[in-house]
Amino acid sequence: MSTARTGRDKRTSAADERPAGPLRRAGLRLLRVLGLPVLLILGWWAYSSASPTFYLPTPGRVATAFAKVWFSARITEDVLPSVGRLLTGYALAGLLGVGLGVAIGSSRTLRAAAEPVLEFFRAVPPPVLVPLIMLLAGLDTAMKVLVIVSGCVWPVLLNTVEGVRAVDEVLDDTGRCFGLHGVARLRHLVLPAASPQIMAGLRQALSIGIILMVIGEMFASTSGLGHTVVLFQRGFAIPEMWSGIVVLGLLGFGLSLAFRAVERRILAWHLARGGERGRHA
Amino acid sequence: MTRRGARAGAPLSTPRAAGLGLLGLACLFAVAEAVPRLGLVDPRHLPPATAILRRLATELGDATLWTALGETLRSWALGLAIACCLAVALGVLIDAVPGLRAATASTIEFLRPIPSVALIPLATLLFGAETGSTLLLVVYASFWQVLIQVLYGVADVDPVARETARSYRLGRWAHLRHLVWPTALPYVMTGLRLAAAVAFILAVTAELVIGSPGLGLRIQLAQSGGAVTEVYALIVLAGLVGVTVNTAVRAVERRVLAWHPSVRGEAAR
C-alpha cells in the first residue's frame, strides 16, 4: 500500500512542488502552526480598529493592559495562590478518588451498592456546592480547596471504579497464578490496567477544578484570579478584563499541556499500542 | 470458598444489583438523616434528609420552580443543539478541505482548554443577566467536546472503504452521506454525551454566577436569603435533573447506534 501511495503522490506533486529542503519544510510547518492564529488576531485588530466598540478593544490595548496588570505584584498575590489552591484541591481529589475507586471497584457488592449514589453525586453540577459551602463556613482558603475537592473527586472516582472493574480476566488470572496479591497486585496489575481510565477521569476533573477555582473566587472572595477579573468587569475596565480572560485562557492551556506531558509519560505503553478505545471513551 | 470463583469484574444479576443500589441509596439517606439528628453536625448546616425532601416536595408544588427549571433546560437543550450543529459542520468542513486540518490544529489546541468560565465577565457585559449569557457559556463549553470527537470520527474512516468509494466514483455528497457520516456517528454521540453533562453544569453555573433566570439563580437567591434547607433541596433537585439528563442522553446514544458493535457488545455483556 505504501508503494502505491508514494507513486500517486509523485504524480500529483511533482508538477507544483520542487523537492522540499529542510528549511522549506520547517517554514511550512511554522506557517501551519502560526498561520491561522495570526490571521485571527489580524482580523480582530482590523475589526476593532475599523469600528471601535467599547467592549472590543484592539489586541494592542489588551496587550498593554496585560503587561501593566499582570506583570506586577498581582502574580504573587492573586495568580499563584489561586493556582496553588487549585493544585492542592486537585491532588487531594485525585488521591481520594483513586483510593476509594480502587476499593469500590474491587468488590462487586460494594460497587452495585455505591453506583446509584455516585451517579447522583456526579450529576450534581459542582458549582452549586460553592454557595452551599459559603453558607456553611464562609470561604477561607481551606473552604476554597474543599470546593475544588468536592467537585473534582467524582469523575476520578467513577472512572477508577470502571477501570478497576474492567481489569482483564486473563491478566488477573495470570497474576493470581504467579502469586501476585496485596500491594504488589495493586501496583503491578490493578493500577496500571486501570490507568487509562483513571487518567480520563483526571482530565475531566482538571477542567472542573479550574471552573470551581474561578467560580469560588468570583462568588465570594476578595482576592484571586476570578475575583480580579470580575472586579475589572464591574468597573468597566474592558482591556484589563480581556487581559484577565487571556490569563485564564493561558492557565487552562498551560495546565492542559502539563497534563498531557504527564499522561504521555504514564500511558506511554497504552498510547503506543494505539490507545485502543482511549479516544473513543 | 465458593465466593473465590466469583470475580470482581463480572456483573451481578439485575435484581440483585438493583437491590444493592437501593440499599446504597437508603444508607446515604439514613446517614444524612442521622448525622444532624444525633448532633454530629449542626442541623442548621446540614438539615436532616427528611426535612430536605419535605422542602423539595413543597418546592415542586411551586409553579415558579417549574418555570425556573424550564428556563435551565431550555438553555441546556438550545445551547447543546447549537454547539452540536456548529461542531459537526465545522468538523466535516475541516475534514473535507485538504490542508485545513493541519492549519486549524494549533488554534483548536489553544482554544479548547480555555475554561468557559473565563467568558463569564464577557457574557455579563454583552447580555447582562439574561438567557443569552447562559447560552454563550453553554455553547462554548459543549462545542469543543463535540468538535474534538467529530474530528476523531471523520479521521477514522477506513482507508480501504475510502478507496472503495473512490473506485465506485461516489460523489462528494454520497461519500459524506454513506461513508463519513456513519463512521463519525458513534464519535458524535460520544461527544454529545460528554457535552450534555458539561452543558448542564455550565447552564446552572451561568445562572448561579451571572444571575440569568433558571435553577441556578434560585439556588443563589435561597443562599443569599440564608434558607439552608431550600439550598439543599434545590441541589438535590439539580442532581436528579442531572441524572435524568445523563440517562436520557445515554438512551438516545444507544438507540441511534443500535447497529454499532460497541453498543451491541455493551448490551450483550
Add this chain to the structure above:
Amino acid sequence: MLEITGLGKVYEGRGGVEALRKIDFRVADGDLVCVVGPSGCGKTTLLKCLAGLLSPTTGEVRVAGRRVTGPPPGMAVVFQEYGRSLFPWMTVRKNVELPLREKKVPAPRRRELVEEALSAVGLAGAAAAHPWQLSGGMQQRVAIARALAYEPRVLLMDEPFAAVDAQTRAELEDLLLTLWRRLGVTTLLVTHDIDEAVYLGRRVIVLSSAPTVVQEDLPIDLPAARDQITTRSAPRFAELRAHVYAQIKHAKNGVTGGDAPVREAEQSGP
C-alpha cells in the same frame, strides 16, 4: 505429582450448568500429558480448577500431595490469550521478572533466570521490547519464558498454541518438547487439536462432552524423540490419531453433544 479425584464443577446461576461431572486421573512426576475433548466439554474449566482459579463443586485436586484451595506455589500457567496474559505496561524482561520478585528471588539470581529463560525461547534480543511490539508467536514465547523462569514443578497450558499460525505453532510445539526434555517439568497441556495432543503427549486423556468425564486415558507409545516430519508421517502416529479422533467423534455423538461442532471455529479464533 498431580492427582485429580472425583472432580466436578457446577456453575451456579439459572438451572446450574454442570460443566464437569466426575474427573479422575493422575499425572506422574515429570510426565507430559495432553487433554483433548470435543468443543465445549469444559477443558478450560478443568484447567482453572487445577490451577486453583476456580473452586470445584465436588472432589479435589492435589499437587504434590497438598490439596489445592488457591493458586498453589510452584505452578505456572500459560494461557491461550497471550495478548491478554502479558502485562502490556511492562517490557518483556519485566514481565518475566515480576513473578520472581513476588517469589522473593534475590536480584542477581533473578537476572540470571530471566536471561536463561529468554534465551531458551530464543528471545534474548527482545528483552527491552514491550509485548505488543512482538508478533503473536513471540508473545507466546514470552509467556512460556515467564513460566519457565518461575521454575515451576507443574506447568499447565491452556490451548497455548491455538491462536498462532500453523508454522509458528509447529515451532512452538518443538520448543516445548525440547524444554520439557531438558527440564523434566511435569506438564499438562489442554488442547482441542488431536494431532497436537498425540504429537506432544506421553499420554492423552480424552474427555467426553459435557457433563464431562474421562472417556479414555491413552498412553502414546511413540518413540521419545519426536520430529514434525517423521513422527507425523509414522503409521503408528496415524493409528493413534485415528483412534483419538474416533473417540472424540463418539463422545460428540454420545450422550448430549448436539450443538458441539458449531463452536469449533469460534474456539480456535484469537
